[in-house]
Amino acid sequence: MRLLIAVTGASGSVYAQRLLDQLDPAQHEVHVIQSQYAPQVVATELPGGLRLRDGVQLHNHRSMNLPFASGSNPPDAMVVIPCSMGTLGRIAHGVSSDTLLRCADVILKERRQLILVPRETPLSLVHVKNFELLLQAGALILPANPSFYGRPATVEAVADTLVARVLDHLKIPHQLAARWCEEPE
Ligand SMILES: Cc1cc2nc3c(=O)[nH]c(=O)nc-3n(C[C@H](O)[C@H](O)[C@H](O)COP(=O)(O)O)c2cc1C
Secondary structure (H helix, E strand, C coil): CEEEEEECCCCCHHHHHHHHHHCCCCCCEEEEEECCCHHHHHHHHCCCCCCCCCCCEEECCCCCCCHHHCCCCCCCEEEEEEECHHHHHHHHCCCCCCHHHHHHHHHHHCCCEEEEEECCCCCCHHHHHHHHHHHHHCCEECCCCCCCCCCCCCHHHHHHHHHHHHHHHHCCCCCCCCCCCCCCC
């Protein structure tokens, strides 16, 4: 698969890190892009910053010199994780003012898989209306709501309960989090 992982300035950089840790560049073409504000929040939440595996391709949000900025060369899937309400609103309204936003716009128009992992609480009507628009446009909204029935013991394990659902939707096999009513292998 050709995957674009987009990181924004919402809290929850650990979700992006745990997802990137699971994506093997030997098996998938993995591209990463950060929004303008992502580095500030990443620096606050991840000591040492975002770790990228060898082979992952990092793109600048100000350069359209990447394949996915054009409908002629879209990725198979794009995951915005975590997704700020600002980025979510801009995607919902077709604002393509930087590379991350343009790629999301391309994904929607080309009917590829767009997974948004929004994190905000509480939600305003503006947020909910934007959710509605994006669902109608074909995006998957997978809110950053971890689960606890598997009794995760660490912050990373809590994050993995969410990342597991992202991987499920990408149809990438994993052993990240216990499944309900299934014995671990
Ligand atoms: C420490 C920190 C945490 C933040 N957490 C969130 C959040 O969880 N959700 C959100 O929508 N915005 C959050 N913000 C605000 C966004 O970073 C801000 O709206 C920014 O403009 C988003 O830009 P972007 O969408 O280009 O990343 C946070 C900001 C800071 C500094």
